[in-house]
Amino acid sequence: MILLVDDRPENLLPLKKILELHRFSVDTAESGEEALKKVLKTDYSVIILDVQMPGMDGFEVANAIAGFSRTRDTSIIFLSAVNTDKKFITKGYTSGGIDYLTKPVDPDILVLKVKTFHKLYEQQQELRDAQALLRREVDVRRKAQEELAERMQELQVVLASLPQMAFTVAPDGRIEYVNEHWYNYASDTTTFPHSHPDDHLCHDWEQALVSGVEFTREVRLKALHAEDYRFHLLRVIPIHQQGALIRWIGTFTDIHPQKQAAELLEQQVRLRTNELLTKNEELERINQELQQFTWVVSHDLKEPLRKIQLLNDTVKVKYLSTNPEAAAYLDRSIQSSARMSNLIKDLLVYSQLSVHEPFQPTNLNTLLAELLQDFDELIYQKRATLTIDELPVIDIIPTRIRQVFQNLLSNALKFSKPDVPPAIHISAERVEHKSIDSPPSPTGDYCRIVIRDNGIGFDEKFLSRIFIIFQRLHTRTNYEGTGIGLAIAKKNMDKHNGLISAQSRENEGASFILVLPIRQTGALLPN
Template sequence: MILIVDDTPDNLISLKKVLEKHGFEVDTASSGEEALKKVLIQEYVLIILDVQMPGMDGFEVAEALSGISKTKDTAIIFLSAANTDTKFITKGYSSGGLDYITKPADINIILLKVKTFYRIYEQSRKLNEMQEKLLEEIEIRKKAEHKKDEFISIASHELKTPLTSVKGYIQLVERSIDKGNPAILKKHIEKANQQLSKLNDLITDLLDISKMESGKMVFVKKYFDIAKLLENVIEVLQHNNPHYQFIVDISSKGLVYGDEMRIEQVLINFITNAIKYSPGQHKIEIKSFIENNKLHVSVKDFGIGISEDQLSKVFDKFYRVDETSVHFQGLGIGLYISSEIINRHNGEIGVRSKSGEGAEFYFIIPVLEND
């Protein structure tokens, strides 16, 4: 918007009409005091300022404007009929003006200058936007690089831990062979197998991340029995965690369209996380129902919970809750993979939780084919 400041009404009206005719949005002020009040409320790209005015003259107005932070990028053109000497023109520039036009002025010249200043303003605005976006992109990449470095460090540690354990158990097996004690041998082999399973899970997660990044993760969608899938997963995990009470409410019956293996992967991730992050607790609630042709599945634990400021981040890649990362193993990518799987099913994934009050993870996907 352009602000014209002039104590002569005819000058205001004529210049305003010309500028509006050429598509400019124009505001007016009949004194320097009124102009200062208006700039505190409205932002202007350009101020066309008469020099000779009662009260505050144009130079005083320009100097006052220079002290207002919001007008630091506002261009000022002085118009003067009386003060046409070089000393006044020089004062105009030193007061903050970008141009000084003496009257009588050719309206076409004024219009040309206004268009030029507007073009410069638009170019400057676009350059500033590009600079802001570039700085934002640089900051995002610095966060991404930090997360990447942190992930590599965590992954190296997490992969070394089961490898070291397997190596240790193999050494124990070697020492126990000569003693001929099958029970001890079996115990060491079982422990080694547990560590190998953990290592396999970590590698599977890493491969899934790689496939997602390259767009090569394949989904094989078909209709499958959701109740049977849920029952099978719960049965296996209940067997592996006999000290936990699984409170199950499965009212979803029938076929659901999707990748059965990937949906199973999400469910297993939810339940194993519920067990991991609820030390000292022995109860997990699992619910499933179909409503309005959508499958709803939730897993609720009664463990450490998640603080409100971290809820929006738990599905981010490589994110690990700070206070839990020291106490719980993992790469911080299981929930990210789960969210990608549910997104590929045109579904919704989320969590409800409060710190110290457990967490309820859930997903919702369409029952029918809608690809």
């Protein structure tokens, strides 16, 4: 901004218009006192000052302005129509003026001078800004250097206190600092401690220097006064600042005792593994013998039971048709024989669950359709309704999963409310994880199947019991069963690497939840 100072408005107006035509911002003052007040509040690049003014003349104003720090870069041009002698011109320059023009002044000359002084003012301001920025940069760098020196000193104190060998390395690979433990393995800092030739430590470290990434490995080092090598863990971490590598910090940690312990443990694990393999083979042999024994015993038990049932039926028909009390006792014997037969059959099924069978891709819709044919009569008697959603094709052992569905459907039909037709709904969805509560996922690796009924339900505090063999929540008087069905289902789900659980409330039905892998990874599949 330009400041024009003259006590005569008729002189200010034409000068102001001329400068504004050349796109200068112009301010005016009609006395020296007014000019000083404005200078205190505003920065001016050029002040055009009339010499002859009432009160403070131009020289006095210039002398006063020279004492202001904010006007140190401001150029003062004197204008005078009267004081044209050399002594006045000299006084103008000594008062702080940059130029002295006499009236009448040439407007073009005045504009050129103003432009020159204005540009000089801007250059001086830019120079001062650059100097201030440079001073700040110097201060920042100085503080950064001081902080870096402090941190380096702190780092060295920390490294000196470590029980391991600790060191720092410059970006070019030169070792900068080592703690006292270093000298147990090396006489100087020109190279790393002596390592086993087979470890190729120097070659690998040179590659790490080039890559600039963390370097960790086991090495064998030999102390200066030792004969044997000891295992150490070397870890060197790159330190970056503003994206540039400034140094490496590393440690050698003695892991020889841990290494020896690990080798001893590996030997013990190998020994134990061999023992377990031997035990597993023996167990497998015993299992096979037990399965054969179970089959023989079950077969031998079922045969006399069939004869007992047949003889009881014959006695009842031929000899007790007129004796209701004796027939009732005989009915109880027949029912006990039937329960014994079912128990033997379920035990035989349970004992055969450990037999190895191949997995194969199976359409669960087809499997269920075939299974439901076995329940036709019971479904008709109970007036039950079944709703089955679309089920996927997954890797299973068909006979085993058929047993699972058979037991769950049998329970849903058996444990129904009196005079309430059973309603059973089977749904399926893919899920992300092997979890009962896993979120659905169209590309999940597992399938969650829910069998939901409207039966009598159960209290969930007994959930942990229902999958244990021979555990029952109801008496045989009210509901038939052996207490083995859900245990068979649980064992079959374990064999499929799956999960089974239930959700229920008394008199509000039950939901049995199955989670099965879509694909049995690594499983034995048929060719």
